[in-house]
Every structure is written in structure tokens, then in C-alpha cells.
Amino acid sequence: MQTATPSEAGLRARLQSIEGLELRVGEPLAGYNTFRIGGPAEMLGRVNTLDALSRILAEVADAGEGADPPRVQVLGLGSNVLIPDEGLGGLVLRLAGEFERVEFDGDRVWAGAGVPLPQLARRTAAQGRLGLEALAGFPSTVGGAVVMNAGCYGTEIKDLLVCTTVVEPGGRVAELTVDDLEPGYRSTVLQGRATIVADATFRTERGDAVAALARIRELNRKRKQTLPWGFPNVGSIFKNPPGDYAGRLIDECGLKGREEGGARISRRHANVIVNFDGASAEDVLALMRAARDAVGERFGVELEPEVVLTGALRARWTA
Ligand SMILES: Cc1cc2nc3c(=O)[nH]c(=O)nc-3n(C[C@H](O)[C@H](O)[C@H](O)COP(=O)(O)OP(=O)(O)OC[C@H]3O[C@@H](n4cnc5c(N)ncnc54)[C@H](O)[C@@H]3O)c2cc1C
Missing domain, CATH: 3.90.78.10 (UDP-N-acetylenolpyruvoylglucosamine reductase, C-terminal domain)
Structure with a gap:
């Protein structure tokens, strides 16, 4: 790793003073993605609150001061990323604490962006709220799935997503509807942007909990028959071209x-x-x-x- 410049060291010191952020320097990233590949992060932060996340992005924007601000990117479960052998500069964030909460309200379920999607799908099904079952079979956080418009067995995140709270570069918190994301096949406008998904609200339908949990088990059995198991991977490497595989x-x-x-x-x-x-x-x-x-x-x-x-x-x- 290169030695930090005075302004990078200044940013690091300011970030270290933010409550709700745990910062590590030079942490190898191979342990944070399902490929088990990748060099160190210049800075790896575990963020526990929305307030801390907003403050981090404000500090990073200030550090830019006209020049390009340091790159900030979030790692969910790292199940769809390839990380360079030399590692990643700037700040890599993982969402924990507040971002791992789930709340039910009528036919809506609200989940922090750090919640594992399979866990959310099972909890939702167990409550007799249906819709997320087809999304229970692959490793993902809620945030990663929203950004990727992840999907499986004919269901995509966009089919169930109502709205999402995001933190924009500079730290402003905003709410986006599913249409604002312009979701397409494994894509949304959030990809490649420095905007961070903080939570998501999904709509569900009332139904039979036992049948929903049985459907999850059945779909997961089916997946095990087609995907390679035993070696680290990130699922599909390429998107399917139109009309083909x-x-x-x-x-x-x-x-x-x-x-x-x-x-x-x-x-x-x-x-x-x-x-x-x-x-x-x-x-x-x-x-x-x-x-x-x-x-x-x-x-x-x-x-x-x-x-x-x-x-x-x-x-x-x-x-
Ligand atoms: C065995 C296996 C099977 C898979 N099967 C499927 C499948 O059936 N369907 C499918 O769609 N995908 C599948 N995938 C791919 C992967 O699971 C999805 O793309 C998943 O949604 C990625 O989620 P993640 O949280 O791990 O994101 P990551 O891989 O950590 O990140 C992916 C991208 O999203 C960004 N990101 C993550 N979280 C946030 C956030 N909170 N805010 C802003 N940006 C964020 C990252 O910076 C990165 O650019 C599979 C992967 C594996 C390993």
C-alpha cells in the first residue's frame, strides 16, 4: 500500500472520530467476498447508523475540495464483485447495526440494506407474507440486491420494491421510488454511482406461511442441482444476452x-x-x-x- 498523503491522513482522522464507524486500514478484502479474491482496502469501515453514514459521505465530499473526492463503495456480501489483486483505494464500507433491522407493518416489510436477503425472505414467509420466496436462494444483502435489481425464478427485486432510502454523495438522505431506480435486467441507475442504499421497503401479500417456507426449500433444492457447489464463485459471470443464455x-x-x-x-x-x-x-x-x-x-x-x-x-x- 502507498503511504497516505497529509490530506488522506486528515480524512482518516476525521472519519475515526465519527461515532458508529469502525475503521480498519489495509484490511485484506479476500475474506469479504464469495470469490475469496482481492487485495487490501485502503480503509475498510463498518458503519452502524444512518447518521454515521451521512456524516462519512459529508466528510469525504469535503476532503475532495474541488478535486475528485476519495472513492467510496459499499460491499454487501461481496457475492457479485471481483476485487483487484492490488486492492481498492479510498473507503470501502460494510453496513451493520441499524442496517440489519427488519420491521413489519401491515403488508409492508422494511429492511436495512445490510440484512441478508435469504434471511429476510424466510422471516417474511414465516409471517405468512408472500412474494420474496424466489429470492431466498442466493447470497445477497438487501442493498446489493436493490442496486443489482437481483432476480431469480421470474421474480426481480423491482417487482416487490416500493421505495428505498439512499444517502447521496455529500451526505443528503433521500427517498427514491422503484421507478426512480429505472430498473432493468440486473441493472439500476445506482450502479457505478456513489449513492448508498440504506434501506428498502417491500410489498407482500397475505398467504400460507407453511406453503411459502416449503416453496423456499423446494426452489433452493432445485438451485443446488444446477449451480456448482464447493468452490468460491460469484454466480453468473455474464448477463444473458437477449433471447439466449x-x-x-x-x-x-x-x-x-x-x-x-x-x-x-x-x-x-x-x-x-x-x-x-x-x-x-x-x-x-x-x-x-x-x-x-x-x-x-x-x-x-x-x-x-x-x-x-x-x-x-x-x-x-x-x-
Ligand atoms: C452462488 C451464487 C448464486 C447467485 N445467484 C444469483 C441469482 O440467482 N440472481 C441474481 O440476481 N444474482 C445472483 N448472484 C449474484 C449476487 O448474489 C447478487 O448480485 C447480489 O444481489 C449481490 O449482493 P451483495 O450484497 O453481495 O452485493 P455485492 O456483491 O457486495 O455488491 C454488488 C454491487 O452492489 C454495490 N452495493 C452493495 N450494497 C450496496 C449498498 N447498500 N448501496 C450501494 N451500493 C451497494 C456494490 O458496491 C457493488 O457494486 C449469485 C451469486 C452467487 C455467489
């Missing part, structure tokens, strides 16, 4: 089982890359390029990453 196209190119360093295109599902032996981010990127180039050449289809390439990886991907 990225996995089918990669498979047709004969790439199942292809290896680069410690990473492999899964033999079970061609749209999943697994870290089978201490893979680096560069190993994964090399396999992604191989798949993109082969599919482009053979089918004339340009595969678009579903995994979020963080830090310098985005520029390396498009270079």
Missing part, C-alpha cells in the same frame, strides 16, 4: 473446464467461474476475456459482465 454460448465454444492459474470455467455451468486454487483477479479476468472473445467471434454476440468489476479492473476489461 451466456452459459450455452460459452459451452458451445468448448470452454467448460478451461483453466487459468487457480480459476476455472465451471464444468457444471459454463457461465460460472470458480476459484479452485488461490485464483487471482487477473486469472478470472483472463477467463472472462477468453469467453467474451470466443463467443464474439463464433456468434457475433458481445457478452456483458454481470459481476461488478471494481477498482482498476473495469478499465482493464474495456482496454
Whole structure:
């Protein structure tokens, strides 16, 4: 890691004085994502309150003073990110404390952005409130799922989301409706922005709790049969192109089982890359390029990453 400049050291000192923020410097990020890949975060913060989150973004904006402010990004469960081997500069935040609360109010359920989505879906189903069952089978926080408009088995977050509280760069707290997010297939306008999702309100319907919990178990059983288990991964690496499946196209190119360093295109599902032996981010990127180039050449289809390439990886991907 580079030594902090005086202004970075000043920002760090101001952040350290914020109540509700626990800050670590140079913390390796491999333990904070499901790929188990990535170098250290310049600063990794665990934020426990909305007030602290707002103050952090205000301090960071002040530190910019006309220049580019330090980059702030949130890590949920890290189940859809590839983190560079050299790590991430700026501030990486994880939402805990207040952000892990769930509240029920009539047919609405309110959840902090740090709540694990499978846990929320099971708690909601157990209350006889239906709608989230199809979203119980993959690792995600509520915040990550909102930003990604995550979906499974025909249900997407946007189908159930009513509104979300966000904290904008500079620290202003605002409420956005689902339409404000302009949700599309695994996308919302929040992607790549410095706006942070703090909570989400979902609508549900009254129904049978026992049947809903049984549906969750059944859908999760079905998923286990199709996805690779045992090795760290981030689920689908590419978005499905319109009317087709990225996995089918990669498979047709004969790439199942292809290896680069410690990473492999899964033999079970061609749209999943697994870290089978201490893979680096560069190993994964090399396999992604191989798949993109082969599919482009053979089918004339340009595969678009579903995994979020963080830090310098985005520029390396498009270079
Ligand atoms: C085994 C497996 C199966 C999967 N199956 C599916 C599936 O069926 N459907 C599906 O849609 N996805 C699937 N995924 C991908 C992943 O689980 C989803 O994209 C998930 O919503 C990511 O949530 P997260 O909290 O882990 O976000 P992260 O991976 O931590 O972050 C993803 C992006 O969201 C941003 N972000 C996270 N939280 C916030 C916040 N509070 N505010 C602002 N930005 C934020 C991050 O900065 C990053 O850019 C799967 C992953 C795995 C490992």
C-alpha cells in the first residue's frame, strides 16, 4: 500500500472520530467476498447508523475540495464483485447495526440494506407474507440486491420494491421510488454511482406461511442441482444476452473446464467461474476475456459482465 498523503491522513482522522464507524486500514478484502479474491482496502469501515453514514459521505465530499473526492463503495456480501489483486483505494464500507433491522407493518416489510436477503425472505414467509420466496436462494444483502435489481425464478427485486432510502454523495438522505431506480435486467441507475442504499421497503401479500417456507426449500433444492457447489464463485459471470443464455454460448465454444492459474470455467455451468486454487483477479479476468472473445467471434454476440468489476479492473476489461 502507498503511504497516505497529509490530506488522506486528515480524512482518516476525521472519519475515526465519527461515532458508529469502525475503521480498519489495509484490511485484506479476500475474506469479504464469495470469490475469496482481492487485495487490501485502503480503509475498510463498518458503519452502524444512518447518521454515521451521512456524516462519512459529508466528510469525504469535503476532503475532495474541488478535486475528485476519495472513492467510496459499499460491499454487501461481496457475492457479485471481483476485487483487484492490488486492492481498492479510498473507503470501502460494510453496513451493520441499524442496517440489519427488519420491521413489519401491515403488508409492508422494511429492511436495512445490510440484512441478508435469504434471511429476510424466510422471516417474511414465516409471517405468512408472500412474494420474496424466489429470492431466498442466493447470497445477497438487501442493498446489493436493490442496486443489482437481483432476480431469480421470474421474480426481480423491482417487482416487490416500493421505495428505498439512499444517502447521496455529500451526505443528503433521500427517498427514491422503484421507478426512480429505472430498473432493468440486473441493472439500476445506482450502479457505478456513489449513492448508498440504506434501506428498502417491500410489498407482500397475505398467504400460507407453511406453503411459502416449503416453496423456499423446494426452489433452493432445485438451485443446488444446477449451480456448482464447493468452490468460491460469484454466480453468473455474464448477463444473458437477449433471447439466449451466456452459459450455452460459452459451452458451445468448448470452454467448460478451461483453466487459468487457480480459476476455472465451471464444468457444471459454463457461465460460472470458480476459484479452485488461490485464483487471482487477473486469472478470472483472463477467463472472462477468453469467453467474451470466443463467443464474439463464433456468434457475433458481445457478452456483458454481470459481476461488478471494481477498482482498476473495469478499465482493464474495456482496454
Ligand atoms: C452462488 C451464487 C448464486 C447467485 N445467484 C444469483 C441469482 O440467482 N440472481 C441474481 O440476481 N444474482 C445472483 N448472484 C449474484 C449476487 O448474489 C447478487 O448480485 C447480489 O444481489 C449481490 O449482493 P451483495 O450484497 O453481495 O452485493 P455485492 O456483491 O457486495 O455488491 C454488488 C454491487 O452492489 C454495490 N452495493 C452493495 N450494497 C450496496 C449498498 N447498500 N448501496 C450501494 N451500493 C451497494 C456494490 O458496491 C457493488 O457494486 C449469485 C451469486 C452467487 C455467489
